Amino acid sequence: MSRLSAFVWSVADTLRGPYSEAEYGSVILPFTVLRRLECVMKPHREVMADIVSSYPGEQQRRTHLKLKTRTEDSSGLSFWTTSDYSLKKALQDPDNLAENLIDYVGGFSANLDVFKSFDFENVLRTLDARNRLAQVVRHFEGIDLSPDAVSNADMGDLFENLIYRFAESANEGAGQFYTPRDVVRLLVDLVYAEDTEALRDRGTVRSIYDPTVGTGGMLTVADEHLHELNPDASTALFGQEINPRTYAICKADLLIKGQDPSNVRQGDTLVVDRFEDRRFDYVLSNPPFGTDWKAVEQEVKGEHARGGQGRFAPGLPAVGDAAMLFLLHAASKMRDVDDTGRGGKVGIVLNGSPLFNGGAGSGPSEIRGHLLERDLVEAIVALPNDMFYNTGIATYLWILSNAKVAEHKGTVRLIDASKFGTKLRKSIGSKRLEITEQDRERVIRAFAGTQDEQSEQQVPVKTFSNRDFAYWTVTVERPLQLRFECIPETISAVTEHKTLGKITGLTEALESFGEERYLNREKFNRALGAHLGDLGVKLTPAQRKTLWQVIGVHDGKADYCRVQTGKQKGELEPDAALRDTENVPFGWGGHPKTHGAFQETVQDYFDAEVKPHVDDAWIDWTKQKTGYEIPFTRHFYEYVPPRPLEEIDADLERVVGEIMELLREVEA
Structure with a gap:
């Protein structure tokens, strides 16, 4: 794949000079899409021409073309071109090359409108004006991108590798378009893990949706894995994408797979849900890390204000990080639980901040509470650092479900896979580790609870009650003196x-x-x-x-100040400077982990943990807030004892000796 990507990208040598590096992608990406489409159509051009001449209507052509081109490995083509041109034929008339290619692209069926997103006609005319068109066309005409040579999965890898190179050369955030395939495969396996047997049933039909679909990489892996489990399964793939180039690639890719191209739609998911009336079996997403939502603040807050009808009703994160908005959106897109007990599942990639940012009563805490109180969080998996192309930060896979199996109801599994990455021979951007098939199998066994207890390669797993992550923040007052x-x-x-x-x-x-x-x-x-x-x-x-x-x-020796007027007259007046808060976990001291146990739990905590140290303190019961936090790292902390003092002293003496030796050399 890296060799193929390098070969495709080598056309940049032809573009160097008339084009800047930041412009290479605008030429290479649409030509790669066009060549892929051409290679897919090549064996069927005669059938295609016959159907086009026989049936005037788009729907008739689509129906008959799918039937005539269907094979064991393909559901048939649902797009065509009315043009006789190919890249090779267009090159035979070099004086009219640009017009020939415009005719070629313009002849594609209406459902293949992706070249508009690339502004491809303008790309062709600009190449022609800069005297580079023929060289570029010859380069791509010589690349075999047929399905026999390059599978759909490899084609997805190629597209994303090219986008990575393009974004890197343009000094953009490449990682926002490109989710490493090893991460995607693990995420898909986790989402499918407990449905494996059901997915093998005859007549299986599943819908898979990605609200940040990019080039469709997650959909491709999920679709192929499902067909590995059940070759007869039917899938419907859906996606929404904000970037016009990646949207175009994804739409073309799904067309080639025989999927309905109208299931890929362009737009900002946070502003408008293009599938507002639909819910899905599986939702997969890798939303951008650490991006703000200032540009859509008005729309998001408006939906939040709609209350229960809005995706963002449970709470709003800080404007500087949109990740939890995508988490809420994904949770809202799970299909309802049916009579058989089957519902929806979500697999989403997030950084560490959604686990703990924001105190009790804040938007992030309320979002966590919304998910935990509705028993939607099935598991959270910590990945190794250095897994992504544009960041080395800690990342986590959240698995949500609205139809947990009986033994997992009311619980969350935390899985620490942070030490199970395998070092790459050569880094790709910030990516230095990958999750191999063996690593992935270990994590899946940990998730499924089928690990070998005797194995030294066990992935650490801890199971918690949903309310283990809940706490009350109470205000403790001390008298004003x-x-x-x-x-x-x-x-x-x-x-x-x-x-x-x-x-x-x-x-x-x-x-x-x-x-x-x-x-x-x-x-x-x-x-x-x-x-x-x-x-x-x-x-x-x-x-x-x-x-x-x-x-x-x-002054601690002064008399207590008391309220002089109103209903509280005579009561102790609190000192704002000495005001403090205490976080009291649900279930502290063996009390029930329920909201109703608030008063007795907090009072017992206060009597045991606060009163012995500040006898004149009291609780302000009017300022209680409920919070939710998932302190993942704390639960897997491993104490490492410091080195013995003798060892440290020996190191210091050695270093001092080296310094003294250097000083003697200087003095000499």
């Missing part, structure tokens, strides 16, 4: 205050008040109030409050 003194430091703070400093006579009144220390706020206010009244300095209630707040300093 203040000391008051009208000394130069506090008077200076009043003078510099933006409001108090403008009150006529206040500074002078404070200077004449004396430096007596008060440990009771009410006594201080009464004494200072009388003093200010004698001097004719009048303050509003708000100004009086601001004054004691500026002068008062925390």
Whole structure:
């Protein structure tokens, strides 16, 4: 594959000069698509011409062409061209080469509109004007991209490899288009794992959807794997893609496979769901990592505000990271559970932040809570670092299901496969590791619970209750205790205050008040109030409050301040500076892991963990929030003891000796 990709890309030598590196892809990608289509059509051109001349309607042509071209390995062609041209024939008339190719591409059936997305007519005329068209056409005419030479899966690899090169040369984020095949195969195996037997049944029909479809790589692998399990299975592939070039490639690829091209649609998934009225058996996705959603903020927030009817009703992540929006979208596209108990499944690639970002009550926490409380999270698999082409960060596969088997209901499996990658002989961008077939089988066995307990190559797996990731955040208050003194430091703070400093006579009144220390706020206010009244300095209630707040300093020996008015009169007043929060896990101290156990669980936690250390603290029961966090790394942390002190001392002595030796050489 790398040799074929290099050969296809070598046409860049022809383009060098009239084209910049950033423009190579705009020529190479559409010509690769055209040559692939031509090689697929070649054995059927006579049949195609006969059907085109015999039937005027698009639907009639499509039906008869599929029937006439169907084989054991193919469901038949559903596209054609009314043109007699091929790349070879067009080259025979070099003076009219551009017009011949425009005629060729323009003759394709209406369902093959992908060359509009490439603006291919303009590409051809520009090549012709720059005197490079004939050389490029000859190059591609000499490449065998027939299905016998290049399978559909290999063709998908080729497309994505070319896109990777194109994005790399243009200094773009290549990885947003290109999901490594080893990652895709693992994701597909995980999604199919518990459905394997059902997928072998006769008459199996499954729908597979990718909301960030790219060139269709995930759909291709999922489709081929399903047919490995059951050659007679029927699949319907669906995808949505924002990028016009990758959309065009995906649509052409599905046409070649005999899929309905209308099932691939262009558009931003976060703005509009092009399949709003559909749900699917399987949803697969590798959304872009760390991209913001500022450009679609208005639309996303509008859908969030619609409540239960919107995909994003459960919560919104920070505007800087759209990953959890795609997670919510994928979860919303699972088919409903039917009478047989079969529902939908999701496999999605995410970075680490959706596991833990955002505290209790935040959008990300609410999204996690939405998924966990509805028992949709089946498993999360940690991948090795350095698995992707444009990033070396930690990545995770989330597997969702709305129809878990009985033994997995109410639970989540965390699987740590981070140490099961195999080093590549040569890095590709940031990708230094791959998941081999052997690695993949180990992870699947861990997921299925069929690992050999005696094996040293076990993948670590831990099973948790959904509510093991839930907690309450409660506010702990401590009483306000203040000391008051009208000394130069506090008077200076009043003078510099933006409001108090403008009150006529206040500074002078404070200077004449004396430096007596008060440990009771009410006594201080009464004494200072009388003093200010004698001097004719009048303050509003708000100004009086601001004054004691500026002068008062925390002092643990001072009397407690109490609320002076309202329903809470006489109660202890909290000190905002000493306010703290405590996270109390559901089930703490053996209590039930239920929302109803909130008060008793939190009270017992407070009595055991807080009260012994700060006896005057209390819980503000009005500020409780429920949060959800999946601390994956913490659950698989392995303690590594420090080296013995003797070993460290020996290293230090050796290094000091080396330094001293170097200094002696310098002095000499």
